[in-house]
Amino acid sequence: MSTKRKRRWAKRLGWVIALLLAPFVIAALFLSSPIGKRFITDQIAQVAPASGLRFEVGRIEGDIYGAAVLHDVIVKDPKGTFLTIPEVDLDWRPLNWLWSGIDIRELAARRGTLQRLPELNPGDPDAPLLPDFDIRIDNLEIDNLTLAPGVAGENAQRVDLTAKVDIRSGRALVDAEGAFGPEDRIDLLLDAEPDGDRFDLALDYNAADDGPIAMMAGLEAAYEARIEGEGTWKHWLGHALVMRRAQGEGARRFAGFQITNDAGRYGLLGQVNSPYTDDSILARALGPAVSLAASGTLEESVFDGDIAAVTDALDLRAVGALDLAGNRADALQANARLRDPDLLGETARFENARLSATIDGPFRDLTVDHRLTVGRLAAAETVNAENLAQSGIATYDGETFRVPLNVTAARVVTGSDYVDPRLTGGTMRGMLTYSGTQLSADNTAIAFPGLKAQLSLRGDTAEGVYALAGPVNARGLAVEGAGQVTANSKILVKFGPSIPWSVNANLSGVLSQVSNASIANLAGEEVRFDGSLGMGANNPIVLRDVRIGSERLYAELDSRIVGERTTLAGNGRHTEYGPFT
Numbered sequence: 001m002s003t004k005r006k007r008r009w010a011k012r013l014g015w016v017i018a019l020l021l022a023p024f025v026i027a028a029l030f031l032s033s034p035i036g037k038r039f040i041t042d043q044i045a046q047v048a049p050a051s052g053l054r055f056e057v058g059r060i061e062g063d064i065y066g067a068a069v070l071h072d073v074i075v076k077d078p079k080g081t082f083l084t085i086p087e088v089d090l091d092w093r094p095l096n097w098l099w100s101g102i103d104i105r106e107l108a109a110r111r112g113t114l115q116r117l118p119e120l121n122p123g124d125p126d127a128p129l130l131p132d133f134d135i136r137i138d139n140l141e142i143d144n145l146t147l148a149p150g151v152a153g154e155n156a157q158r159v160d161l162t163a164k165v166d167i168r169s170g171r172a173l174v175d176a177e178g179a180f181g182p183e184d185r186i187d188l189l190l191d192a193e194p195d196g197d198r199f200d201l202a203l204d205y206n207a208a209d210d211g212p213i214a215m216m217a218g219l220e221a222a223y224e225a226r227i228e229g230e231g232t233w234k235h236w237l238g239h240a241l242v243m244r245r246a247q248g249e250g251a252r253r254f255a256g257f258q259i260t261n262d263a264g265r266y267g268l269l270g271q272v273n274s275p276y277t278d279d280s281i282l283a284r285a286l287g288p289a290v291s292l293a294a295s296g297t298l299e300e301s302v303f304d305g306d307i308a309a310v311t312d313a314l315d316l317r318a319v320g321a322l323d324l325a326g327n328r329a330d331a332l333q334a335n336a337r338l339r340d341p342d343l344l345g346e347t348a349r350f351e352n353a354r355l356s357a358t359i360d361g362p363f364r365d366l367t368v369d370h371r372l373t374v375g376r377l378a379a380a381e382t383v384n385a386e387n388l389a390q391s392g393i394a395t396y397d398g399e400t401f402r403v404p405l406n407v408t409a410a411r412v413v414t415g416s417d418y419v420d421p422r423l424t425g426g427t428m429r430g431m432l433t434y435s436g437t438q439l440s441a442d443n444t445a446i447a448f449p450g451l452k453a454q455l456s457l458r459g460d461t462a463e464g465v466y467a468l469a470g471p472v473n474a475r476g477l478a479v480e481g482a483g484q485v486t487a488n489s490k491i492l493v494k495f496g497p498s499i500p501w502s503v504n505a506n507l508s509g510v511l512s513q514v515s516n517a518s519i520a521n522l523a524g525e526e527v528r529f530d531g532s533l534g535m536g537a538n539n540p541i542v543l544r545d546v547r548i549g550s551e552r553l554y555a556e557l558d559s560r561i562v563g564e565r566t567t568l569a570g571n572g573r574h575t576e577y578g579p580f581t
Contacts, residue, residue, distance in 0.1 A: 052078035052121040067091040073109075077118040085112035102134065108141040115148045117216070134168035142178075152212030157181040159212070170195050184211040192233065199236045199261055203227040209245065221246040221275070229259065236261040244275065257292075265305075268294040281464070281497065284343055287312035301325035313340035320359075329366065332359040344497060349378040364398035379495070384413040400435040405444060412448070422450050422477060437462040443470075450475050455491075464498030474509070483514040489533075502536030522574075523550040531557075552576065 058072025068090050075083040091106040142161040149156050163176035171193040178186045184207045191200040205225040207213040214222065222245040229238020237260055244254035257270030272290045276283035289311070296305015304321040320332030338353035352375030357368050374388040387410035394403040405428050412423035430444030439459035446453040455470035469492045477485045487509025495501040508530035514520045519527070531546030541561040548555045555572030571581040 053118070066093070067106075073112075075118075077120055079119055082116050082118045083112060083114050085109045087111065102136060104137045104140075106139045106141075107137060108139070108143060109145065110143045111146075112142070112144075113146045113148060114151055116151060135165055136168055137163070137165040139164065147212055152181070152215040153210065157212040171198075181208075181212045183208040184213045194233050194264060197232045197234055199231065199233040201227060201229060201236070201238060201259075203240075222251075223254065224251065227259070231261070233261065234263050240270070244273075264299070265295065265297050268292065281344065281461070284340070285311065285313050302330075311339075313338070313343045315339055326362070327364070328362045329359045333357075334359055348495075349376075350374050351376040351378070364396075366396040368394040368396070370394060379501075385409050386411045386413070400433055403432040403434075405430040405432055405441065419477070422474075423448050425449065432457070434461075439466070450477055459496070464496040466494070466496045468493040472505075479511070482516050482519060483511050485509055485511050500537035500539075502539070503534070505533045507531065507533060523548075523553040526550060527553075546570075548572070 054076045056072075056074040056076070057070050060068055060070055062068035070088040070090060071086065073085040073088050074081055075085075087110045089106060089108040089110070091104070093103040093105070140161075140163040142159060145159040145161075147157040147159060151157070157180065159178070159180050161176065161178035163178075164173065166173040172190065173192075174188060174190045176186070176188045180186070185204070186206075187202070187204040189200055189202045191198060193199075203225060205223070207219070207223050209220065209222040211222075213219070224243040224245070225240070227238060227240040229236055231237055237258070240255070240257040240259055241253070242255040243251045245251040253273065254275075255270065255272040257268055260267035270292060272292065274283065274286040274288060274290065276286060291308075291310045293308040294305065296303050296307075301324045302321055303324065305319075307316075307318045309316045315337040316334070317336075318332055318334040321330040322328075322332065323330060334355075334357045336355040338350055341349045341351045341353070343350070353373070355370060355372045357370035359366060359368050361367050370391065370393075372388075372390040375386070377385040377388055379385070388407060390405065390407045392404040392406045394401060396402075407428035409426040409428075410424065412426060413420055414423065426446065426448045428444060428446045430441050432439070432441045432444075434440075437460050439457065439461060441455075441457040444455050444457065446455060451472070451474050453470060453472040455468050455472075457466065457468055459466035470490070472489045472491055474485060474487045477487070479485055487507055489505045489507035489509075491503065491505040493501070493503050509528070511519075511527040511529070512525070514523075514525050514527070527548060527550045529546065529548050532544045534542040534544070543557070543559040546557045546559070548557065552575045553572065555570055557568060557570030557572075559566065559568045571579070573579045
């Protein structure tokens, strides 16, 4: 092919390429024009993500592909405007998104006003906790942001923050410095690059008990925190110390940790002192301090390792993987042991209680394949259950735990020589649900030889109040020296750490196959009865409106049993002896 012909084909190819690129060039020129910038601001206002967060820009000045100034920026949630920023300086490279992620050279928001905290719609539960794209922000600045009165206390507060963020090409860099109100300060440096054998981590944090951070977070004390260490990516050793200063008190050690990084395997070892001093279940579970230990890797947003938390009351251990980007657990093996049998207070004592579980699935769609065993459960002062076991696959949907009940009990002891021989080999079947602080189970079937119950549970873990109600049936219950009892009852049992236990029951039944000659001569071969029973902590056993009827006897009785003293009052009629009181 001649040189002239080659030039002609090159010219033709150039025109083809130019024609193909022309629409993109025209679009780029249009968007950089005043009309195009107005079009962009209109499109920004039309963006409506599911969270309800929306942006409005008054006007754009400068180069939309480089350095620009956004004027009169308004940020809204479903309830309206919550943030206004008169001026935002933006210097970025939007086209770099196609091959290198977010590329911002400068982002500065000046003289903004946060009127209130945003209230967004619930987000996608499957959205990743960590980003899966590169982020580069060379200079992020929040200059003179005003927190309006009511956002962080009664008075207005000022916030100033500068930061550098670079998460790309195997390096994670976050360098931030901020001032919140007159006293709150935070300085953070994280610079990790495995290939460059670089690892720097430092944090200085100081927040007053009446500062904006404490007010927005709901903290009731001032906190000071410092993390520092030395080394490289291959070996780094650091320490963290957190001090807590409540109102009217000096600074006290709140938490202390040793932090290590050995070529990407992170370690944490230390203690957190409990801030609770009351007698709540949470305070007793945490005790004076919680000892924590963790060791594992964090690669591609997946933590894989061991975690342990030990208090005076509990011993918790877990081994496995947590995918922080996918928001899921990957067959995490967990084991727990109750160290304090009296954790729930005087209402119930759990001896030798252990839990083993496999936790798997998305955080908002978890399955928990578990087995719980209790050597001995002592409840209501006189009731003891021995060798309890519960197993099944519980689920969690982000709001509610559902636990299918599959409980077995080797033996239950009440102290009654008449009932206890029947309370062996018991089972319980049903569905337990827990949402917020509400605990419930409907139509739970409880069965022992000759005894059956269909009970419903309601409880409030915050208030410490629980109740059981439903029918209880007994068939052919042998009563030594009397005969066999078949009875039906409806019971209501209340108990919990914050209330004394109580039992109320309406019951009716029949005593048959009477083996006691005195009863047979007085009443006959079959005796029917009904009435109500009440008993509870520090209360007498009370029988009310008891009616006894047989072929020879009819009586209406009330009775009270206080300690070893029993009182009985009533009246009736006997076919042979006549009326009596």
